[in-house]
Amino acid sequence: MQREMGKIRLLPENIANKIAAGEVVERPASVVKELVENALDAESSDIAVEARIGGKDLIRVIDNGIGMSREDAMLALERHATSKIQSMQDLETITTMGFRGEALPSIASISHLELITRTRDVMEGTKIKIEGGTIKDVEQAGCPVGTRISVANLFFNVPARRKFLKTTSTELNHIIKYITWAGLVHPQVAFKLVHNGKIVIEARRCDTIIDRIHTLYGKDFAGNILKSDWDFETIKLRLFIGKPEFTKANREYQLFFLNRRPIRSKLLGAALGKAFQPVIPKGRYPVAILFIEMDPSEVDVNVHPAKTEVRFRDERGVFNQVSHGLLMAMRQQEYIPEIPAPTAETPSPTVSNHPRRAKVESSVMDYLSRQERKPEFVPRPGGSPRIAAPPVRQRPTESIALPLMDFENIQIKTRLFNTYIVAETANEVLFIDQHIAEERVIYKKLRKQMQEQGVPSQGLLLPITVELSPAQAAVIDSTVDILANMGFSLEPFGGKTIIVRAVPAVMGRGDVKQAIVEIMDQIAASPDKHDRLKLQDEVLITTACHSSVKAGETLSDAETANLLKELFNTHPPFVCPHGRPIIIRMNRAELEEKFQRK
Numbered sequence: 001m002q003r004e005m006g007k008i009r010l011l012p013e014n015i016a017n018k019i020a021a022g023e024v025v026e027r028p029a030s031v032v033k034e035l036v037e038n039a040l041d042a043e044s045s046d047i048a049v050e051a052r053i054g055g056k057d058l059i060r061v062i063d064n065g066i067g068m069s070r071e072d073a074m075l076a077l078e079r080h081a082t083s084k085i086q087s088m089q090d091l092e093t094i095t096t097m098g099f100r101g102e103a104l105p106s107i108a109s110i111s112h113l114e115l116i117t118r119t120r121d122v123m124e125g126t127k128i129k130i131e132g133g134t135i136k137d138v139e140q141a142g143c144p145v146g147t148r149i150s151v152a153n154l155f156f157n158v159p160a161r162r163k164f165l166k167t168t169s170t171e172l173n174h175i176i177k178y179i180t181w182a183g184l185v186h187p188q189v190a191f192k193l194v195h196n197g198k199i200v201i202e203a204r205r206c207d208t209i210i211d212r213i214h215t216l217y218g219k220d221f222a223g224n225i226l227k228s229d230w231d232f233e234t235i236k237l238r239l240f241i242g243k244p245e246f247t248k249a250n251r252e253y254q255l256f257f258l259n260r261r262p263i264r265s266k267l268l269g270a271a272l273g274k275a276f277q278p279v280i281p282k283g284r285y286p287v288a289i290l291f292i293e294m295d296p297s298e299v300d301v302n303v304h305p306a307k308t309e310v311r312f313r314d315e316r317g318v319f320n321q322v323s324h325g326l327l328m329a330m331r332q333q334e335y336i337p338e339i340p341a342p343t344a345e346t347p348s349p350t351v352s353n354h355p356r357r358a359k360v361e362s363s364v365m366d367y368l369s370r371q372e373r374k375p376e377f378v379p380r381p382g383g384s385p386r387i388a389a390p391p392v393r394q395r396p397t398e399s400i401a402l403p404l405m406d407f408e409n410i411q412i413k414t415r416l417f418n419t420y421i422v423a424e425t426a427n428e429v430l431f432i433d434q435h436i437a438e439e440r441v442i443y444k445k446l447r448k449q450m451q452e453q454g455v456p457s458q459g460l461l462l463p464i465t466v467e468l469s470p471a472q473a474a475v476i477d478s479t480v481d482i483l484a485n486m487g488f489s490l491e492p493f494g495g496k497t498i499i500v501r502a503v504p505a506v507m508g509r510g511d512v513k514q515a516i517v518e519i520m521d522q523i524a525a526s527p528d529k530h531d532r533l534k535l536q537d538e539v540l541i542t543t544a545c546h547s548s549v550k551a552g553e554t555l556s557d558a559e560t561a562n563l564l565k566e567l568f569n570t571h572p573p574f575v576c577p578h579g580r581p582i583i584i585r586m587n588r589a590e591l592e593e594k595f596q597r598k
């Protein structure tokens with residue numbers, strides 16, 4: 001058909017809705033979000049979500065809210081029909097989740113939607129069927145008070161969008177995340193999520209957020225969270241922060257809510273990072289659920305169509321107040337000693353060893369980065385047969401001058417701070433981080449076992465039970481499967497718990513529970529990981545990390561000797577699986593230079 005150039009026409013309503021849908025609806029979880037927000041705005045105390053095939057085939061949200069009259073229900077499907085605002089002023093003081101009157105017509109334009117609703121004051125409800133934005137059927141229907149909206153075949157008429165939907169587990173994961181967030185903000189509302197007929201989340205009404213945290217994340221998690229409230233100049237803060245020893249390997253458990261809405265914010269992430277940096281080990285992330293309340297006119301929530309991105313008018317003010325709240329909360333819990341962070345000259349016995357550790361590590365990193373520029377270790381020609389030759393890197397000139405490492409004649413001298421082994425060869429002093437060294441040794445051992453006859457397993461005398469988060473529970477089958485190859489024996493035990501019956505034999509002294517939780521987080525965070533080998537490797541690294549002695553734990557002389565022997569059997573032993581340095585070398589010439597002997 002020929003298009004007449006230059007002629008302006010109004011887009012038919014249908015097409016306008018479809019375009020708006022492109023902004024509001026990205027994936028099944030966006031539909032869940034819009035429908036659940038509507039249910040919350042309708043004062044529901046019970047919200048059930050049902051999904052099939054990650055929501056790609058069906059999403060159904062059932063609430064017990066105020067419902068709609070027939071006229072309102074018809075109107076609700078029209079663009080810009082909303083009961084929530086009437087004027088520009090209302091927009092400034094909005095307290096409902098929705099306000100654009102865009103969600104329902106957008107969703108209806110790209111799916112097969114059925115709406116059944118009834119208000120308290122009528123006996124019969126209304127049922128409306130609408131396909132791709134066209135109303136197909138309106139009739140009376142018997143139904144309870146409240147609203148039930150079913151959205152089938154999402155994007156059936158936008159094939160490009162449908163094609164880009166991810167796998168069932170990824171889409172389900174997004175839905176779980178959203179329901180978890182909504183559940184945290186509204187403890188007084190019961191939430192249920194059922195996927196393919198199986199209950200994924202079931203949270204009864206409760207009084208407090210911490211009760212909700214308990215239901216959603218389990219007893220262990222809730223037991224490691226400390227709550228505090230702060231009232232500042234322009235913001236109110238409700239903080240739920242994890243103890244510093246309860247850290248995670250990623251930011252999955254850092255959630256921010258602004259005026260009860262989940263948001264993403266680099267600013268808040270940075271405030272969190274800054275507050276926790278001195279008390280938690282490098283590469284670990286604090287657990288933190290932050291609720292911020294502030295005057296809505298101080299925030300622009302409308303910068304993003306799904307309302308997740310916000311802009312604060314006074315960024316610096318928000319940052320300072322949040323940082324202050326976090327520090328006060330941590331001080332109140334005695335996370336931070338009153339005395340300033342220790343310097344090398346004034347170590348204080350009352351200071352927890354975390355800050356000191358962080359400090360040492362950073363100087364280690366400095367040292368290493370200086371070392372970077374220097375040539376690397378080169379194998380001794382005709383050296384010990386025990387040592388596999390690391391790849392020799394071609395480095396110009398200098399490498400010839402570097403003294404070679406003399407593995408044969410290593411002597412253990414002492415241990416510093418119960419953390420570093422000091423050893424000596426004819427020409428060098430070696431500082432070895434015992435934890436990282438052992439991690440490396442165990443990791444190597446596990447990998448070798450994996451490639452050969454499988455990781456030997458050891459039954460636990462007392463099986464350990466671990467509570468699962470909904471996201472972890474959703475991938476439990478593949479978790480059991482992946483871990484079975486690695487010496488773990490797990491069994492699902494009722495909906496939200498697993499029993500650990502056996503672990504890799506090397507885990508003898510390790511923290512099994514912590515390792516399992518972390519491994520399940522890794523699997524849940526990437527349910528689609530096609531690269532199974534990479535995932536397996538991550539699991540091995542985590543296992544190794546939790547199997548090894550921690551800094552501060554005492555090793556016997558024999559254990560130390562054994563550790564070093566095994567360490568020098570792996571190649572190249574200078575960095576751990578996480579990429580942290582294991583050994584710092586200082587040669588005699590360097591010392592002599594420092595003491596001005598030369």
Ligand SMILES: Nc1ncnc2c1ncn2[C@@H]1O[C@H](COP(=O)(O)OP(=O)(O)OP(=O)(O)O)[C@@H](O)[C@H]1O
Nearest residue numbers: 038039042076082083098099100101102103104147
């Ligand atoms: N579950 C429900 N119970 C009662 N009324 C509802 C429900 N869902 C929608 N409505 C009514 O339909 C109207 C339109 O809903 P829709 O989600 O499209 O817009 P909105 O919530 O006002 O704004 P937004 O587009 O920002 O979500 C709402 O304003 C509300 O009056």
Ligand SMILES: [Mg+2]
Nearest residue numbers: 034038098103
């Ligand atoms: Mg809405």
